[in-house]
Amino acid sequence: MVAEAARRTGERCGGRHVLAIQDTTVVRSEGGGGLYLHPTLAVEADEGVILGLAHAGFLSRSAGKAAGRRSKSVEDKESQRWIEGARQSAAVCAGAAKLTHIADREADIFALFARRPQGSDLLVRAAHDRALEDGGRLFAKIDALAVAGRAVLDLPAKPGRKARTAELTARFMTASIARPKNNLVEDLPTSLTLTLVDVREDSAPAGETPVHWRLITTHRVTNAAEAFAVANLYRRRWCIEQLFRTLKTKGFDIEGVLIEDEAPLCRLTMAALIAAVTIQQLVHARDGDQGPGLLRPLTDAFEPEDQPLLEAFCAKLEGKTQPQKNPHPSGSLAYGAWVCARLGGWTGYYGKPGPIVMLEGWLYFQAAKHGAALTLGETNV
Numbered sequence: 455m456v457a458e459a460a461r462r463t464g465e466r467c468g469g470r471h472v473l474a475i476q477d478t479t480v481v482r483s484e485g486g487g488g489l490y491l492h493p494t495l496a497v498e499a500d501e502g503v504i505l506g507l508a509h510a511g512f513l514s515r516s517a518g519k520a521a522g523r524r525s526k527s528v529e530d531k532e533s534q535r536w537i538e539g540a541r542q543s544a545a546v547c548a549g550a551a552k553l554t555h556i557a558d559r560e561a562d563i564f565a566l567f568a569r570r571p572q573g574s575d576l577l578v579r580a581a582h583d584r585a586l587e588d589g590g591r592l593f594a595k596i597d598a599l600a601v602a603g604r605a606v607l608d609l610p611a612k613p614g615r616k617a618r619t620a621e622l623t624a625r626f627m628t629a630s631i632a633r634p635k636n637n638l639v640e641d642l643p644t645s646l647t648l649t650l651v652d653v654r655e656d657s658a659p660a661g662e663t664p665v666h667w668r669l670i671t672t673h674r675v676t677n678a679a680e681a682f683a684v685a686n687l688y689r690r691r692w693c694i695e696q697l698f699r700t701l702k703t704k705g706f707d708i709e710g711v712l713i714e715d716e717a718p719l720c721r722l723t724m725a726a727l728i729a730a731v732t733i734q735q736l737v738h739a740r741d742g743d744q745g746p747g748l749l750r751p752l753t754d755a756f757e758p759e760d761q762p763l764l765e766a767f768c769a770k771l772e773g774k775t776q777p778q779k780n781p782h783p784s785g786s787l788a789y790g791a792w793v794c795a796r797l798g799g800w801t802g803y804y805g806k807p808g809p810i811v812m813l814e815g816w817l818y819f820q821a822a823k824h825g826a827a828l829t830l831g832e833t834n835v
Contacts, residue, residue: 455721455724455725455728456507456509456510456511456724456728459506459507459728459731460506460507460508460509460542460546461546462506463496463505463506463507463508463546463547464508464546464547464548464549466496466505466506466754467496467505467546467547467548467549467550468549468550469549469550469551470498470499470505470550470551470552471498471499471500471550471551471552471553471554472496472497472498472499472505472547472550472552472553472554473496473497473498473499473554473555473556473687473690474494474495474496474508474539474540474543474544474547474553474554474555474556474574475494475495475496475497475556475557475690475691475693475694476492476493476494476495476536476539476540476543476555476556476557476561476694477492477493477557477558477691477694477695477698478490478491478492478513478535478560479491479698479701479702480709481512481708481709481719481723482709482719486515487514487515487516488514488515489512489513489514489515489716489719489720490512490513490514490515491510491511491512491513491723491727492510492511492512492513492535492539493507493509493510493694493697493727494507494508494509494510494539494542494543495507495508495693495694495697495731496508496543496546496547497690497693499552499554499687499690502690502693502738503738503739503750504693504731504734504735504738505754506731506735506754507727507728507731508542508543508546508547509538509539509542509543509546510724510727511535511538511539512720512723513532513535514716515532533561533563533565533566536557536560536561536563536566537563537565537566537569539555540555540566540570540571540574540576541571543555544571544573544574552575553571553573553574553575554574554575554576554577554673554687555570555571555574555575555576555577556577556578556687556688556690556691557577557578557579557691558578558579558691559578559579559580559581560581561578562578562579562580562581562582562670564631564633564634564642564646565642566578567631567646567648567670567672568642568643568646570672575671575672575673576670576671576672577669577670577671577672577673577684577687577688578669578670578671579667579668579669579670579688580592580593580650580668580669580670584631584632584634585631585632585634585635586629586630586631586632587630587631587632587644587645588630592629592631592650593668595627595629596625596626596627596650596652596668597625597652599625599627600625601623601624601625602623602624602625602626602677602678602681603623603624603677603678603679603681603682604621604622604623604624604678605621605622605624605678605682606619606620606621606622607619607620607622607665608620609665615662615663616662618659618662620655620658620665621655621656621657622653622654622655622665622682623653623654623655623656624651624652624653624678624681624682624685625651625652625681626649626650626651626652626675626678626680626681627649627650628647628648628649628650628675629647629648629649629650630645630646630647631645631646631647631648632644632645633645633646648670648671648672649670649671649672649673649674649675649684650668650669650670650671651667651668651669651671651675651681651684651685652666652667652668652669653665653666653667653669653681653682653685654666654667667685667688669684669685669688671684693734696734696737696809697727697730697731697734699809700730700733700734700809700813701726701727701730704809704810705730705733705809705810705813706726706729706730706813708722708723708726711723729816732755732816733809733812733813733816734809735750735754735755735787736755736787736790736791736794736795736812736816737791737807737808737809737812739754739755739786739787739788739790739791740788740791740792740795740806740807740812741788741806742781742782742786742788749783749786749787749788750786750787750788751785751786751787752764752785752786752787752789752790754787755787755790756790760790760819760823761784761785763819763822763823763826764784764789764790764793764819765784767793767796767797767819767822768780768784768789768792768793771793771796771797773802777802777803778801778802780792780793791807791812793815793819794812794815794816794818794819795807795811795812795815796815797814797815797816797818797819798810798811798812798813798814798815798816798818799811799814799815800815
């Protein structure tokens, strides 16, 4: 399943700046252990179009993290998943004009930067105040720098935060980061020259947590505009959080599946992950035009033979008023997203259809497709 999904994703990457966004989520928790899913999502950098799944794997932990990790090579550690995710997605997205691997703090691993795939970049949120080759510390050195530039960012509302406008400052520097002293077995360079970008909100409203991103990257940054551009790339990581939301309690509820055996649970989870990627593609396509040359084709989320059934549904669902008309061209992903949204209960008048509505409509369409196939005698569908 993953190989086929990745193959299709690779076909969509040609000539684009692609972000390969990695993260880990729990599927089944068992005390300190459990079953974890680690996918890599391919996203177009400029407009945030979801191109598809680039890689995915499972991590099974019996009880907490393995003991004695400092005496193990990275291949024997759980952190190997970040290196493997970068390697696999680099192969899948080989046709991209540019490739940037993005991850949160857990991927702040010296070995990941040392072993990044050739020809691609890394962008990771800093977790460690690393030692520098000159004896200083990473965070203290950048905190001491003068502000390089300022920008205003509209922050959307989210649980625990109201929508607001944030005034941000940017600092950046290039630094030689020393190999960790506790690294006992790795054959890694003694230092790496990387860029640190610090973007922060110096005066958040009372009761609000200030925005603060410390980002380590292999991208070259020479001015404040490029520093803010790096921060904007990192903000695309939210796509994978939305994917997990659709996969779990707000969508497929994979955590609630009552399957004891790990093998069938993994197969079902992977199928649900691929379907959740499709739902997120539909959500992102709902507004139609996503920039020059970026109106995605229907085949990003549907089979070519699905188009007649989508058109039949569209003809039934369209109303007399303009808000009840499908404004998107047939054959586009936006066209299919409109149909699924309407099948999921969206009227066309209020708000925008989210992942839950889109999931309901997509499931309705899949059931109708299956019924039509049975009627026509195509029992293998």
